[in-house]
Amino acid sequence: MTGDWIIAPILLPATLAGLALLLARTRPALARVLSLAGTTALLALALWALTTTTAPLAYRLGDWPAPFGIVLVLDRLSALMLTLTAALALPVLIHAIANGRDRQGAHFHALWLFQLMGLNGAFLTADAFNLFVFFEILLIASYGLMTHGGGAQRLRAGIAYIAVNLVGSTLFLFALATVYSVMGTLNLADLAVKMADLPEGDRALMRLAAVLLLLVFAIKGALVPLHIWLPGTYAQAPAVVAALFAVMTKVGAYAAIRFGTLVFPPDLPATGTILSDLLLPAALLTLAAGAFGALAARSLPQAASFAAIVSMGTAFTAIAGFTPQGLAAALYYIAHSTFAGALLFLISDLAATRPAGSRLPGALAALFLTAAIATVGLPPLSGFLGKLFVLQATAPQAALIWPALLGASFLMLLGLSRLGSDLFWKPQGPPAAPLTAAEVAAPLTLIAALVALTVFAGPAHDHMARIAADLSDPAPYIAANALEGTP
Template identity: 45%
Template sequence: MHLPVLAILVPLVFGALALLVERRSIATMRAVGALGLASLLVVAVALVDRAGSGVIDVYLVGDWPARLGIALVADRLGAMLVLATAVLATACALHAASGWDARATHFHALLQFQLAGLNGAFLTGDLFNLFVFFEVMLIASYGLLLSGGRGQRMRAGFHYVVFNIAASTLFLVALGLLYGLLGTLNMAEMALRVSTADPADLALIRAASGVLLVVFCGKAALLPLYLWLPGAYSWAPAPVAALFAIMTKVGVYAVLRVYTLVFGSTAGPLAGWAWDWLLPLGLATLVLATLGALAATTLRMQVAYLVVASAATLFIAFSLGTPDAVGAGLYYLLHSTFVAAALFLVVDLIRGQRGARRDLLDAAGPLHRPALLGTLFAVAAVSIAGLPPLSGFFGKLMILDAVPPGARGWVWSIVLGTSLMSLIALARTGSQVFWRAEPWPAAAPVPAAPSRVQVIATLALLGCGIALVLGGGAVVGYTEAAAQQLLAPEAYIDAARSATPQLRAPSP
């Protein structure tokens, strides 16, 4: 089975092809990008179909043992995130094809390279290669964020680059410490070596894994390391900001994967040590992000803070550590990724129809074509605020239902309170932009209608949120099965070790 490596190889090949045809017409570049995304969707669907049966595929790239080469592991969680990434990227590329990609020469190549980094991060079974795929993903994201940029976007992009370089440096420090203490960075083998580690080394292992936790939480925009995100996301071009909606989820995924596998139920004295920190930090981040959405002066800044709030909600769910909570969190991860991305695209459509007001919220202004834009915004706002009957409501309802009785009072109060605050923030935005909209000035030129492909891309992402409701039984069944597989890492460890000759012998 070559499916795991194809999820990385396909975007790498088509990214290279996109570079080769850059001097040809934009239509040629779009055709290469579309063919690459279609191929990746086929691979992702096949991965989900295979992983859905409970099979854990281990792929040794080059047939090198895992200690010496790249080991890819495709389970339910990794396959699900590869498919979500492919669907999201397809909508973003479609939106960019309305004309923005012609101004950003390297867009299609960088998009493919970022997909290779994202898919590699979701499928790798080795911590060092997780770092490598993080860097592939980040380098591509630097180019996407800064393409055609100037002024404020360049300033926000500089902050984004500096923060991630600092985080990557800490990542390498943590990896060096863990390798020196455990002698391997293969996560399956690390899980066993942590459980049998010398008691004298436990404090150092905890410290090194704590540095790693800081890195992952920084990339997921958890308090106090979230300040980089609103500026970077709010100044990114719309299709890039929409694609970045899954970037914070990579940090959340890394925490979930490493701290349920390496420091999970098999880790002995260090089992589950990190989760006690994540629940209070997630709740505090949720409160601050919601306040940021209330205080936002632009539409894009408001959506960026809602992305931070969605990551905080995921940390709350995952920190509970039960199959029901983790399964609900995975459902909410899919919902928040698609709906937040759709909101970035809706905001871009609104900006083009408000004249000089663009996306400013400090005063009402003129708005052209309010019916279409208002409908799109209303669907996205209802979903991200967690109102019935859309996916945000069911995601939050399942998370709240999974909270243990002893913590329900304060967790429910904060989650429901911040949901109300988010609803108020979005209602204020709707009132300012749509209800109080002024007539279009007769002397002003009428803005061009939103591109058909832009509207289709936005509808596709909103449709994904609706599909999570219509197909809720199947999706929830899959996410709950993925949660059970994640919280019982023995099958993952056995699969990885049985595929690796050097790991078949008992751990020292």
Template identity: 55%
Template structure:
């Protein structure tokens, strides 16, 4: 077995308690070890991605217990990509938290940060539904602490809402897991892929109930309408580095939908193949509309960014809901782009709000501040990226989504909604930028309403924009990798054989 597969889970799992137990009173050591852990995680993720790109899926059996009875981790191109995306984001978030001193505003930031990475990476690597639930809970518990980092009444109120919504989602998750296990007798996803087509007709309805409940749970994580309401308040009140890290949290829900429903309820599942597509596409399109409307009507910069996240998830889930290889390639490319763009916007919004004195993040004119030109330029780049304008990767991502929808019966609807909401988002971002930068520049000489701020946090935010530039430059090899990943998703035979073994697959079929 390749023991490197478990490192993205074990490394932060060991580092978090080590930070708490041995250096909880020494912030400098916490920063050093947390930053070193994030960099090491990125190096491991790069190695795992290279391995996944050069060969078939790999299996890691904890305790050498064979699937479907043992706990297994599976590394393929998709899971490796998501771990790499998380690791890259974690390095930028760690840099920003340290350079902006956000980690001094509460206790145990770095330990919770490591636990969060453990849960996210585990969710991407796990090979069965129950352990997906376990890792969901790990990342959620860590996110509760990170959400409340620094205190404050508004943050506490948003945190309570976040906890309640996710506890309800966890309850539904357990009910769904129990229902599916009661029908199939297994929770291993590869084993489910084999057994679901063989379920007797009398049990099909109960199986569909379990699958729909899972879809609801994943939709909660992905902020899909009508259960998106928790995201704007939560992300707007979260500390900036936490909100940036949460950029990948909604992607966990999208990844789970893609992984579970292509593997377990794909074409081989017969009548059950409709479970995600028929429900997901209309909700995704409505989510896109709600997000664009929120961007246009936002009165605060942080809420504008939050609604742009909702809109981006609508675009992403629209592509996923088509459930074709071409649409999945577009979805994965857009997923990478939107993670970078979301993180960049949250970090830039924090820097802008911090420099505007009493005006904060409100979309009102205020005296100019230090580094206005630099922040205006960076905000402009991040805004056009999120809105989907050329030459940034958002344009490429949306173009790929539109192209993949040409074979869909809903092509006209999809094209109309994506193009119109893109225009609305452009107007919303342009309004915010003109109020904060252009109209403020027409005021008299700037008034110093806040002390000078370090430039390093801006550099951390710029790394996300640089990542988008890199994605645009290397779009061709990245797309080639994604095409192979999509092909693996829609032809999961090798995945199943890797997990269960060829002899087990032959017997069960």
């Protein structure tokens, strides 16, 4: 069965983004409607993909057969990531529109849709060079979104962000050229097939390429020591944009999972466990760096940025072994941390619009408390279950991993408690304006998503386990590509 509609999550935002670009100056209200309609349609498409996808489906661009043409493949993992992206984008977009955050500069909606197009493309493509192209699309849109509204501080942080990512893109190209010069192909399935019987003499080059690719994904996923761009960028970006960026770091995790299970699985003689060996120490250091950063943070956007680093550390700790249990736990935690991280940024947006030193409304404090509980991983929200799954999956190395995970959670608890009391109890000024319905709608939706993840943790984790099982048996994914020249 072929699925021509697989390309819809890329084509739809691309078309609408073009229209939004034309309409931005003359009919801004129509651009809002387009963007809202597009994001809603993407969520509907993604949910349909999530519920109906069982075996991987392929779409051949221009009907060129793989590995000569580019193939998009939708499997359960891609469907999950599409759903996460759309389910995060819709409430954040509603927040941006309801509170006028999209009016602080031109072309917010066009950039927003291009960003979604890049994200969806990166999650769907089954070609390494096409992955690079979609990375660039989502990055160039994110440069615009990050500096949306302008300001000297924000532009300066933007330059650092762009420079780091340009270096990342250059490394990606070096890695892809190395892969192509050895393997003669960039189709992921074709690579997976050919890696199995790689001659002894070429193995060193492929190990080099694997490490270069890991570095690229580590920049995207904010792994220590390549995390340095994240706190400055996220803290300076407009809060609604930082909330959407909660899913951007997950692109790094997704790509690491895809390459680490399909192209460089740990049982492959050519590369062996080289990815795991590098990922685990980096992930543990990420936990420490993020936790100490959260402890030292003086403002809510800073604390939320470091919380994002800790969440990536937790996810990569679970990913590092590339075991089915670890991947299932990581995916559940990624789903949770996408919503929880965005929630913290939306709350910082609401706090930032009220004058400094004024007494913030109690409802905002309640929202912050909920977000902090979810982020730190205390019961009863899904953060607790996510951490529990990760702890369970890493039980064989408990002596090394558990102290780091639990210690990071404790430091985050301290940091967020202190920040919360500073923010809500210390100010003695006049009371700030109470929250309006438009302001709480999106945060409450995100909390509802977290509650749903908690209540339906059983089915959700079962689904993640099915995805992990799919990943450990790449044969159907390879078969979906219908490679020319292989039976």
